[in-house]
Amino acid sequence: MKRILIIEDDMDIAGLERDYLQLNGYTAEIVQDGELGLKKAMTAMYDVIVVDLMLPQKDGFEIIREIRKKLEIPIIVVSARNEDIDKIRGLDFGADDYLTKPFSPAELIARIKSHLRRYERLKGHTISEIIAHRGLEINIASHKVIVNSIPVQLTTKEYELLLFLATNPNIVFSKAHIFDKIWGDECYGDNATVAVHIQKIRKKIEKDPTNPEYIETLWGTGYRFNP
Amino acid sequence: MKRILIIEDDMDIAGLERDYLQLNGYTAEIVQDGELGLKKAMTAMYDVIVVDLMLPQKDGFEIIREIRKKLEIPIIVVSARNEDIDKIRGLDFGADDYLTKPFSPAELIARIKSHLRRYERLKGHTISEIIAHRGLEINIASHKVIVNSIPVQLTTKEYELLLFLATNPNIVFSKAHIFDKIWGDECYGDNATVAVHIQKIRKKIEKDPTNPEYIETLWGTGYRFNP
DNA sequence: TTTTTCTATAATAGACTTATTATATTGTAT
DNA sequence: ATACAATATAATAAGTCTATTATAGAAAAA
Numbered sequence: 265m266k267r268i269l270i271i272e273d274d275m276d277i278a279g280l281e282r283d284y285l286q287l288n289g290y291t292a293e294i295v296q297d298g299e300l301g302l303k304k305a306m307t308a309m310y311d312v313i314v315v316d317l318m319l320p321q322k323d324g325f326e327i328i329r330e331i332r333k334k335l336e337i338p339i340i341v342v343s344a345r346n347e348d349i350d351k352i353r354g355l356d357f358g359a360d361d362y363l364t365k366p367f368s369p370a371e372l373i374a375r376i377k378s379h380l381r382r383y384e385r386l387k388g389h390t391i392s393e394i395i396a397h398r399g400l401e402i403n404i405a406s407h408k409v410i411v412n413s414i415p416v417q418l419t420t421k422e423y424e425l426l427l428f429l430a431t432n433p434n435i436v437f438s439k440a441h442i443f444d445k446i447w448g449d450e451c452y453g454d455n456a457t458v459a460v461h462i463q464k465i466r467k468k469i470e471k472d473p474t475n476p477e478y479i480e481t482l483w484g485t486g487y488r489f490n491p
Numbered sequence: 492m493k494r495i496l497i498i499e500d501d502m503d504i505a506g507l508e509r510d511y512l513q514l515n516g517y518t519a520e521i522v523q524d525g526e527l528g529l530k531k532a533m534t535a536m537y538d539v540i541v542v543d544l545m546l547p548q549k550d551g552f553e554i555i556r557e558i559r560k561k562l563e564i565p566i567i568v569v570s571a572r573n574e575d576i577d578k579i580r581g582l583d584f585g586a587d588d589y590l591t592k593p594f595s596p597a598e599l600i601a602r603i604k605s606h607l608r609r610y611e612r613l614k615g616h617t618i619s620e621i622i623a624h625r626g627l628e629i630n631i632a633s634h635k636v637i638v639n640s641i642p643v644q645l646t647t648k649e650y651e652l653l654l655f656l657a658t659n660p661n662i663v664f665s666k667a668h669i670f671d672k673i674w675g676d677e678c679y680g681d682n683a684t685v686a687v688h689i690q691k692i693r694k695k696i697e698k699d700p701t702n703p704e705y706i707e708t709l710w711g712t713g714y715r716f717n718p
Numbered sequence: 719t720t721t722t723t724c725t726a727t728a729a730t731a732g733a734c735t736t737a738t739t740a741t742a743t744t745g746t747a748t
Numbered sequence: 749a750t751a752c753a754a755t756a757t758a759a760t761a762a763g764t765c766t767a768t769t770a771t772a773g774a775a776a777a778a
Binding site for chain 2: 735
């Protein structure tokens with residue numbers, strides 16, 4: 265079941281969107297506040313984000329830019345003003361598509377479908393799919409991970425690290441790269457920190473932490489998540 | 492320099508498209524015939540394909556379906572008839588975007604730009620590029636090597652060395668040259684080290700390490716990878 | 719408290735060296 | 749020419765060393 269996040273302050277429109285999405289087999293969640301919307305989006309549990317440009321508290325452009333720093337998922341912009349379109353298209357701030365109000369819900373569905381298809385084609389999987397894999401299930405809301413039906417409590421950093429690796433399976437990342445991704449480019453820190461976190465995650469999710477199945481060590485190169 | 496393939500029988504339109512693309516720093520190639528267009532596209536030398544639906548000889552839909560079987564790159568459809576749009580959107584036959592004639596060249600450029608951006612975003616960092624020669628497969632993103640469907644575990648140095656040779660097939664490299672490439676010019680070390688690594692790689696990937704098929708020895712000269 | 723980060727130490731994979739054996743090439747004598 | 753020896757180069761095996769990672773525990777931060 266694909267999950268869509270709607271960031272939209274007009275509840276009439278948001279509700280309509282949600283109903284249509286649900287009719288088409290999607291799970292939709294509405295957030296009316298920009299600040300909260302950004303936070304929700306950053307949990308990385310959604311497959312697509314639909315965001316209105318005109319929001320109270322936080323600028324839509326800013327939200328998208330922030331999301332794009334961390335996530336690769338499709339972002340569809342909704343705008344009431346036709347003039348915004350050029351701005352959206354011209355500036356490369358990370359949105360994938362745009363719709364001007366009023367738009368037909370069918371149009372929205374069609375576009376979401378198309379973006380999901382492409383994402384899956386290029387990445388090989390969608391977010392929802394990666395969250396449950398083999399015996400490992402990542403519950404994003406609670407930061408809990410379920411390994412072979414046994415719930416495991418991860419700390420924030422442990423969770424972020426695992427999620428990053430799990431959403432990029434079969435790719436080797438150096439400790440420095442992982443550090444940059446999780447802590448941010450600006451942060452200066454020790455790669456040992458990454459090693460320590462990896463160790464702690466392994467203790468919690470691996471059957472035998474000495475012979476890890478999920479997070480593999482490539483000596484001298486980095487770590488790799490095996491799905 | 493990004494390469495665009497235009498499959499379009501109307502030379503007026505195709506020429507206009509090409510000129511605009513070139514003005515924007517792209518390399519554009521025009522093919523007027525559907526059959527040939529498909530063949531060209533399949534060479535996988537292009538970054539984006541722009542295809543007209545109405546073509547002599549071969550149906551545009553069919554072409555796109557064929558391309559999509561093999562390639563993940565963005566495909567943009569151009570159609571003269573407005574009615575086609577619904578068909579394009581409704582059917583999932585692999586196109587990424589559509590434009591109805593007449594359209595502004597700027598619009599085409601904008602869309603191509605946007606698709607390229609997204610493609611790079613989703614594929615760029617995690618290039619799951621695979622180098623394959625005969626039974627040997629090297630997956631760059633995951634550092635995995637497979638020989639005749641059997642995964643082989645290489646160490647970092649072994650992997651680097653094999654990758655270097657495999658990406659430069661049919662070229663002879665002296666041990667000193669290989670050493671410089673893998674270890675860096677500044678490093679001083681023994682050429683024997685290279686020989687030892689070659690030996691270890693052979694043990695892992697060659698059927699008969701004594702008569703190597705992949706990494707051949709050129710007595711007194713160096714080593715050569717045979718594809 | 720709990721979580722995160724740092725530091726010191728231990729474990730170890732694998733990188734490198736060395737010594738030895740095998741093989742190809744070249745040169746020389748028959 | 750052919751056979752053989754001499755020489756140069758490569759393959760191999762084994763052992764040493766180093767760099768990297770794992771781990772534990774303390775310190776700092778939240």
